[in-house]
Amino acid sequence: MTERLNRLLLNVIAALLAAIFAAAITSVILLIRGDSPTLVISQMWDYGTQRSTELTIVNGATVYYLSAVAVAIGFRMNLFNIGVDGQYRFAAMLAGAFGGSVALPNGLRQVAIILVAMLAGAAWAGLVAVLKVARGVSEVISTIMLNFIATSLIAYCMRPSIFGVRAGNDVTTKPIPKSGQVGGLDLIPKSGGKVYGLILLAVAVGVAFHVVVNNTRFGFDLRATGRSASAAQSSGVNVKKMTAVTLVLSGAIAGLVGMPALLGDSHSYSSITFQTGLGFTGIAIALLGRNHPVGIAFAAVLWSFLDNSANILDLNNIPKEIVQITQGVVVLSVVVAYELVRRVALVRQQRAVGRALSTPTGTPVAEGAPA
């Protein structure tokens, strides 16, 4: 137990060190530009802790969280689902079109829209699964390709003859009526807005992810396959089936990424205004959070804080893109730090085991020495 605690502590320290290192690099760049790092930090902090910014941070973190969990499911099995981006956009488009046109009783309608999104995401990822299992195509390649294909397919589907509806200068799906929307929660008073109601869904996904991975047979098979596919196969895991199921599951969660905004804010899908790139952010956040449901939550909030609080910088003639450097460095350094921690912990444990075994048996080295 203390061993686990030690390891957790080491990981937290590693993450903190990576963050400090990233802050240091950013400071150096700011200094080179002639800006004061302390000023930048204090501005970001002041702006980031305002009520209205807190709201956008929480809402941003919610979708980041879902995206990162979708990626993390694959990572736990050594599968790189780079295609969360295409999966969630495709899913949001189909779910938007479905929600705007199919009438169902209140309550059921939201559930149906969410299910459609999950199915769409799962189906899009299912293509990757088929290619990988049947033909041996690397999921890295196929997911990236399918991101582009998704973009084109969405553009095609958004033609007025299919799902598209003109809305000013934009083309959107038919708006989802009130009975299909999910209202916000007034978690942050005086912020001038509401937190996505589907933040509860994100929490539920996180809990389910944790329980399934750690406490079920399926989760054990998944982790075993991730740690050693050959050992898992010998133990009776059907690795191909596991691969397919995991990819589909990852795609289903990816389908949820667009839901908080679709059902709680925009109420329709538009290729122009709907947020893109969340799938890639999810990869970074999953790495930062060590594919752990709690770690990912912290990482998502940090990421969202950096994104949103940086908006103040432009007003002061500091390019807000500076935080992208921070984000990039933090991910790179945290990956290195975690790997270091892993190795250090392994060696420490091997030594601890060696020590524990050599003491009680007395002095095993005393015997057999010549003269």
Place this chain on the structure above:
Amino acid sequence: MLPGQVVLSRSCRSPPHPGACAIHAADQPDLAEPAAADAAVELRGITKRFPGVVANHDIDIVVQRGHVHAIVGENGAGKSTLMNILYGMHKPDEGTITVNGKQAVFSSPSDAIAAGIGMVHQHFMLADNLTVLENIVLGSEPSRRGVLDSRAARAKIREISDSYGLDIEPNELVENLGVGDRQRVEICKVLYRGAQILILDEPTAVLVPHEVDELFANLRGLKAEGLTVLFISHKLDEVLSVADEITVIRRGTTVRTVHPAEVTARQLAELMVGSELPVPELRESTVTDVAELTVEHLTVRSPDGRPLIDDVSFVIHKGEIVGLAGVEGNGQAELVEAIMGIRPAESGHVLLGDRDVSRWHTRDRREGGIAYIPEDRHRHGLLLEAPLWENRMLGHQTERPNTRGPWIDRGGAKRDTRRIVEEFDVRTPGIDVTAASLSGGNQQKLIVGREMSGTPTVLIASHPTRGVDVGAQAAIWDHLRHARAAGLAVLLISADLDELIGMSDTLKVILRGRLVEEVDPHTVTPEQLGSAMTGAGPVAAGGVS
């Protein structure tokens, strides 16, 4: 000769007098003490401590110039640490290293290389996509005006290759080379850097018998040119055939240095272990006529259509251990994988009891009662970075006490892991440590314990005692004997012929994917079995070559 994989062939099996094989340190003077006149390497009083462990202490070795000097010891005896010290990868805490009469202090391998010491690692360190020449010069490229001077390099490599008979083609891509060729490239690489003293770490572990012969011919060539070779191994037959002197290391220290002419393999083995060796043997037969595992006309082909297993049929009865002898690579691994459902069979049937499991998935077969000790425990038997109790679940993750329905039963799994640790004497401070932190023998005991849990009816044991120390070996044999007495049907595959002969009720020989012969384990000798394995002649015909 006997195949190279034969570990610990005990030429002194069933000696006339029980004590005839034991040598006592007092009987003979220690050869290492004087005679440091023409020593290439002299290690005196070397001690190395790692936190909590003493890896080496009071090591004394004198290696004569122009000798092949073997260093033997069990796994974990400290051979590798010692060689890493000599190669400058670790600094000794005490003691002196003298190379060619001059005392040396190495703080990195480059110091050792400068002193003329080179190391050929067990795992080759070659880049597949480069040519032999590029691999050899990598890190010390001869250049002319800043450009790689491949002509000079090629000339030098040819010269080395010719003078030591290494037969190296500099322009070949490494990925096209076989294992033996790669090893020669490694040796050439070390010679290219001017090494006069070569350290070879378990060089035969990866070679097939004829490659071992070639390697030994190369070593004799090096010796003839006045080079010194330090040869680390635990294959005693090989050591006896190639070494001029043998130093035995046990528990981190040098026990004795002997001449190969003066000792038998068994005596060496006992020096390594420090006690009499356990003997693999079975008592009265427990074989019944109930068939537990039946393999009928099983054929497995490689993707290109070559038969790997060719029409193999056999039956293992309740309470019977069937040994499978064969030079590695003759289809043993494929047979096991086909029985376990890991590798698809082209035709034939596998029957578990009277159920045809040929189309069952691996998990169903395991649940049906087949236990499996895989050949490569790191790749197939363990999750190295997972705690022991998760490793106890591996392969049994659908069974109690590890799971209840779809849920993991942590408490049950942990309790049962503690039981295995206790019953099978797995030396570990706890069950939350990772499998990677245990020694090989203890990892293997955990696997054996796990596979014997539940109520298996059939056990597929691939090299169950490979790479484990003698104590663990004896324990594993004991468990096999008990399980056999309790009615387990066992398929035993091993490269240790004594183990096969001693532990089998029935012994079959596999050659090129076919069962070519069945021999009587009570009468066959390791030599006869060895020649049957290589196809040199059937034992039945009395053909001891």
